[in-house]
Amino acid sequence: MKRLFxxxxxxxxxxxxxxSVTASGSQNPAAILTELAPNVMLxxxxxxxxxxxxxxxxxxxxxxxxxxPLAHAPKPGKRAVFDARWLYRVAKxxxxxxxxxxxxxxxxxxRSSSIISQEEIAEQLQYVLVEQGADPEMELHxxxxxxxxxxxxxxxxxxxxxxxxxxxRTLRFSAIIHxxxxxxxxxxxxxxxxxxxxxxxxxxxxxxxxxxIIIKSxxxxxxxxxxxxxxxxxxxxxxxxxxxxKRGIREGQPIRASAVRRxxxxxxxxxxxxxxxxxxxxxxxxxxxxxxxSEGDVIRISNTQSNQTIEAEVVGSGRVAxxxxxLIALN
Numbered sequence: 046m047k048r049l050f051x052x053x054x055x056x057x058x059x060x061x062x063x064x065s066v067t068a069s070g071s072q073n074p075a076a077i078l079t080e081l082a083p084n085v086m087l088x089x090x091x092x093x094x095x096x097x098x099x100x101x102x103x104x105x106x107x108x109x110x111x112x113x114p115l116a117h118a119p120k121p122g123k124r125a126v127f128d129a130r131w132l133y134r135v136a137k138x139x140x141x142x143x144x145x146x147x148x149x150x151x152x153x154x155x156r157s158s159s160i161i162s163q164e165e166i167a168e169q170l171q172y173v174l175v176e177q178g179a180d181p182e183m184e185l186h187x188x189x190x191x192x193x194x195x196x197x198x199x200x201x202x203x204x205x206x207x208x209x210x211x212x213x214r215t216l217r218f219s220a221i222i223h224x225x226x227x228x229x230x231x232x233x234x235x236x237x238x239x240x241x242x243x244x245x246x247x248x249x250x251x252x253x254x255x256x257x258i259i260i261k262s263x264x265x266x267x268x269x270x271x272x273x274x275x276x277x278x279x280x281x282x283x284x285x286x287x288x289x290x291k292r293g294i295r296e297g298q299p300i301r302a303s304a305v306r307r308x309x310x311x312x313x314x315x316x317x318x319x320x321x322x323x324x325x326x327x328x329x330x331x332x333x334x335x336x337x338x339s340e341g342d343v344i345r346i347s348n349t350q351s352n353q354t355i356e357a358e359v360v361g362s363g364r365v366a367x368x369x370x371x372l373i374a375l376n
Contacts, residue, residue: 085143093118094157103152110139121158122195126151158195161224169204177211183240196224216240242271246299247282253294259285277302307339310362320366
């Protein structure tokens with residue numbers, strides 16, 4: 046018994062199992078090859094950058110068989126899933142020491158790509174439409190949302206345009222695009238959309254609060270669709286500078302003329318100085334404002350001495366001016 050145990054121990058020590066030895070005591074070459082072959086591992090996933098999937102993309106330690114082509118790679122940006130049954134057939138065909146542990150053994154192969162965004166497509170298409178009579182200041186809008194293209198490789202790609210049509214009356218367009226330009230095998234996509242007239246208007250560069258005096262640095266220019274503008278949207282910078290919001294104005298939003306006003310210099314119910322200028326004399330009196338007033342506004346004032354109500358023009362903070370014909374109302 047001790048001799049048998051010792052023999053088995055020595056066989057395990059040198060790397061052979063009992064099955065590696067024939068009944069006559071000689072070594073089995075096929076068994077030795079199996080024991081010495083590396084254990085091939087299925088990769089967790091694969092990212093390929095060519096049109097073909099190779100054996101080495103799916104399995105590790107495949108040696109000189111790594112460059113064996115297996116299947117067409119998915120299109121750029123797409124992926125393909127290979128299941129356990131297909132993988133096992135491949136392993137047997139190339140004599141790989143691998144078999145699936147369960148039906149869940151799969152691998153996802155994705156084709157690497159560069160993405161051409163919708164903004165890049167619009168930028169390049171705009172030049173093509175201008176050549177057909179479009180206004181370069183118009184805004185381009187696609188009928189298809191979330192438009193983008195996947196292109197094999199890396200870098201900035203030129204887009205190819207075919208069958209471009211532009212109607213100068215309706216401002217609608219259509220085109221066939223592909224990338225990279227000039228590649229006959231590239232996937233073609235049909236685009237449709239429309240151009241829109243635009244207007245550049247001043248908008249708030251930050252949130253403006255009620256009562257703030259608007260200065261030039263509070264504003265910036267924004268190009269918007271003309272059809273979306275309300276009739277009283279302010280289009281001139283000078284119509285906003287020096288004004289104050291009646292309520293808060295959000296950043297980047299068109300500003301309506303009714304949303305701003307000149308700063309209030311006279312508050313309703315406040316005491317004011319009434320001024321009358323005439324030739325070689327200046328008269329003043331105290332009064333009470335019956336209305337709010339900005340510079341240049343004509344508001345009603347109650348004379349605190351005579352209790353008579355007059356109309357006066359706001360000329361400054363807490364100051365109003367009257368004409369000479371109402372001088373009697375000041376006494």
